Amino acid sequence: MPMPTAPAPRPASAPVAALDIGGTKIAGALVDADGRILARTRRPTPAGEDGESVFGAVGAVLDALATSPAWAVAEAVGIGSAGPVDAARGTVSPVNVPGWRGFPLVERVREHAGGRPVTLVGDGVAMTAAEHWLGAARGHADALGLVVSTGVGGGLVLGGRLHPGPTGNAGHIGHLSVDLDGAPCACGGRGCVERLASGPHIARHALDGGWRPGPDGDASAAAVAEAARAGHPAAVAAFERAARALAAGIAATAHLVEVDIAVIGGGVAGAGEVLFAPLRCALADYATLSFARGLTVVPAATGADAGLLGAAAAARAPR
Ligand SMILES: [Zn+2]
Numbered sequence: 565m566p567m568p569t570a571p572a573p574r575p576a577s578a579p580v581a582a583l584d585i586g587g588t589k590i591a592g593a594l595v596d597a598d599g600r601i602l603a604r605t606r607r608p609t610p611a612g613e614d615g616e617s618v619f620g621a622v623g624a625v626l627d628a629l630a631t632s633p634a635w636a637v638a639e640a641v642g643i644g645s646a647g648p649v650d651a652a653r654g655t656v657s658p659v660n661v662p663g664w665r666g667f668p669l670v671e672r673v674r675e676h677a678g679g680r681p682v683t684l685v686g687d688g689v690a691m692t693a694a695e696h697w698l699g700a701a702r703g704h705a706d707a708l709g710l711v712v713s714t715g716v717g718g719g720l721v722l723g724g725r726l727h728p729g730p731t732g733n734a735g736h737i738g739h740l741s742v743d744l745d746g747a748p749c750a751c752g753g754r755g756c757v758e759r760l761a762s763g764p765h766i767a768r769h770a771l772d773g774g775w776r777p778g779p780d781g782d783a784s785a786a787a788v789a790e791a792a793r794a795g796h797p798a799a800v801a802a803f804e805r806a807a808r809a810l811a812a813g814i815a816a817t818a819h820l821v822e823v824d825i826a827v828i829g830g831g832v833a834g835a836g837e838v839l840f841a842p843l844r845c846a847l848a849d850y851a852t853l854s855f856a857r858g859l860t861v862v863p864a865a866t867g868a869d870a871g872l873l874g875a876a877a878a879a880r881a882p883r
Pocket residue numbers: 738739740749750751752753754756758759
C-alpha cells in the first residue's frame with residue numbers, strides 16, 4: 565500500500581480554478597498568481613431544476629476548464645457562491661436555487677476536480693477578497709466590502725487577511741439592523757440595511773413616493789437612478805434613504821472593527837454619484853468617533869470578474 569505523501573508546496577505561480585455560482589449563471593476560470601484569467605467559461609444555472617441537474621452545470625464548467633493546459637497545474641479550487649453558504653460543513657443553500665438546500669458542494673467539487681483542495685466562501689466575501697487582492701481595497705489591512713444589488717451582502721478583511729468567519733459569511737452587513745422598529749426583513753429581523761438599500765427596496769420606495777417608470781416600464785433601481793440624476797424628488801429620496809442605511813451600517817462596522825475603507829460593488833453601485841454623494845454626506849453623521857473619521861467609501865474596481873477573482877483569492881488565502 566503506498567504511503568500517503570505530503571502535498572507538494574504550492575508554487576507561487578501555480579494557477580487556481582475559480583467558480584462563481586449565482587442564481588442565473590455559473591462562471592468558471594483558471595486564474596494565475598497575478599490575477600490573470602488564463603481560461604474562462606460559463607453556463608446558465610438551471611435554477612428551477614433538481615439539485616443534481618444544477619450540479620451537472622457545475623460539472624460542465626469544471627470539464628470545460630479541464631480542457632485548458634493550465635488545469636493540470638492548478639492546485640486548488642475556490643468557490644464563491646450565492647448564499648447562504650456554510651463553509652464549515654461545505655454546503656450551500658442559495659435562496660434562488662431551491663434544488664440546493666444543504667447541498668454538499670465542496671465534497672462534490674473536490675471529487676470532480678481530482679481531489680484538489682476546495683475553499684468555499686459567500687459571494688460577498690468573494691467580492692471583498694477580489695477588491696483586496698486587485699481592486700480598490702488593495703493595500704488596506706482593514707476593509708469592508710459590500711455588494712448592493714437584489715440583496716445586500718459583504719465581507720471583511722482584518723489585519724491584512726480575508727476574514728470569512730467559520731461559515732464563510734462574516735461581514736454580512738445587509739442584515740445589520742439600522743432601524744430598531746423598522747419594517748420586517750425577509751431574514752426575520754427588522755430595519756435591516758438590506759430592507760432599506762437593496763435595489764428592489766430602492767425601487768419600491770421611489771414608487772411609494774410617486775415616481776413612475778417611463779414608457780419602457782423599467783421599474784428597476786437603475787431606472788430610479790436615472791430619474792434621480794434628472795432630479796425626480798421621489799427617486800432622489802429613495803437613494804438618499806438607501807445611502808443613509810448603508811452609511812449607518814458602514815459606520816457601525818468601522819466603530820466595531822476599525823476598517824478604514826468600504827468598497828461598494830453590485831448593480832446598485834452602478835448608480836454612481838446618485839448613491840455615493842449622499843452616502844459620503846451621511847457617513848459624517850454616523851462615523852463620529854475620532855478613529856472612524858478617516859473612513860472612505862469608494863466604488864469597487866474589479867467589475868464583472870469580481871466573483872471569479874475573489875474565489876481565486878479565497879483559494880489562495882492561507883488555510
Ligand atoms: Zn434582514
